Amino acid sequence: MSEAVIEDQKASKLALYRGLIALAWSDHELHPDEKETLHHIINTHQGLRDADRSDLNNQVDHPVSLDAIWADISNPHDRARLIDMANTIFQQDGTVCDNERDLIETFQARHLASIDADRIASDLKAFTAEEQAQREKDREMYREWARQYSLVERVKAIFRRG
Structure with a gap:
């Protein structure tokens, strides 16, 4: 595998984790349980270097939009994984609000449109x-x-x- 492909896969994986952070911020606040879950996911999932973990853990406290990150999640498997993990993130504060539901439905539709179903x-x-x-x-x-x-x-x- 070429270095460019490997770098693209790494960038997509990092964007996946930033996407999880964006999901937690989609209701415009970061609940302590969401924050704890994000840190747990970042710290326990394989394939991240220590420097990447540290950088991602520092990003948790800063709001970001999924629109700003979506294009960077270039791997369809990473996009599917983000969509799959959305419920885990959304349920941490005890409620899944309408804008969270709408957000994931929008990005699920974008993902499905990007693959040849x-x-x-x-x-x-x-x-x-x-x-x-x-x-x-x-x-x-x-x-x-x-x-x-x-x-x-x-x-x-x-x-x-x-």
Whole structure:
């Protein structure tokens, strides 16, 4: 993998964590439970260097907009992860307000528009068909193999020779 790709992945991952901070600030205040959860996520998730952790932990207290960060989350998996973790962040203060719900719905729609959902569905359908065909092939191979140990098959073989 090229250094540019690795750097882009790292930048996307860091933007994911900044996105979590933005989610916590989406109701214009940072509840102590949200702050604690952000620090826990930043400090326990793998793949961050100590310097990145320190920088992200310092950013927690500063409001930021998800609009300002979204484009930096270039990896679709990171975007999906941010959307998935939104409920964890939103529920820390005990309530999920309408603007938080609207925010995540907006960014979920943006994320889904940025990926080719039809191609993914087609790939999944093809993969499912391939897996089914392979399972059938494996079952038939097992049946053939098991026949050699079948008492009925042994009796049939004796009468065929006979």
